[in-house]
Amino acid sequence: MKRWGMSETPTVLWSRPENERPGTPLLVMFHGYGADEADLFGLAAQLPADFTVASIRAPGKAGPGYAWFPLRTDLSYSLDSVTEAAGHVQAWFDGVRTAHTSVTLLGFSQGMCMATTLLRHRPADYAAVVGLSGFVVEAQGNDYFDDAAVAAAKPEVFWGRDQADPVIPAASVEFTNTWMRAHVQLTKVLYAGIFHGINAQEMAHVSEFLQYKVLK
Template identity: 60%
Template structure:
């Protein structure tokens, strides 16, 4: 298992920086490609760190904790079918991550994103907000947020940038609705350079076969 370090500190504005679990100590991070992980609903920053051992060794991995307590873990924003869901809750959460990234990205050779479930909604929203900031994005068993014409999402720039995107899922996933899948597929095919792979008997999870494909995708995309 990879050694990890955890950051949580007040920013210069007095607001709290997100809790972040790092795969490498700070002295070993400069110049490495950065991969930022976003966990799913009711999970936490430790949930995806087990993936690190299946990813290219040269990457620094940073797993970020969502800001809102939810059940045994945390959420990035209310789910779309919850009464307190709003575009502003999405923008606030994703905007905070973008501000944190501003403070760390300069130390790295590149920045890529990986999100699982609700974390994929965060990763795709970051891509839509800053389409030219990321080398590639990995989305696992998740979805895109409907933009509803909000100015936070720069979809025209994303369509021009065509960032490489890996999307893995199971058609029998019981969590992500068919409507959300349709919305996500429509956006990804028109705004990214999409690699889409379906996995049977994975349901709402991550499989070893999928991780092998993610490793290959990151290696080829970030090193090329």
């Protein structure tokens, strides 16, 4: 899987021109496997207008789009591939975050893995996380994941999904549910009929969550 070089920066779609971003809260979007930075960007209009939204492209090619790391069923998958991608995103964050009043993460499917991995590395850096139809990776003792710090901070997390989601394995959902309840302040909502997707009701709930938990 082709990845960014250490000197490269990711491709990002922004909701505001650069001169209008300072002093605003930042919300960063992470798309799912095989998609790109444009996939979620249309949802920005359904979020509170206070945010500057940045939708970031994953580093590896995957079919017609991109991926944060190989699928678990791929022989090239490793936890290191997850933390490597997160490390590159973290380096990009460190260059832009000082212009913003807070940073919130929103990830769909594999993008939720990336958002929660970043949270688990430096939980104090983020105001909240929104996870849609995704899951949390099993850390397997990897020291990139500071779950003790997450449990101490109890960050705000919104997790929306459909119990009939045909994509996310049941074991991953069960691990995520157990991990969430032990480590974060969880707002969990189930949506019938969205399967592995997002609907207007869910986005309305996400907007309310952000308004109350981040902008209050």
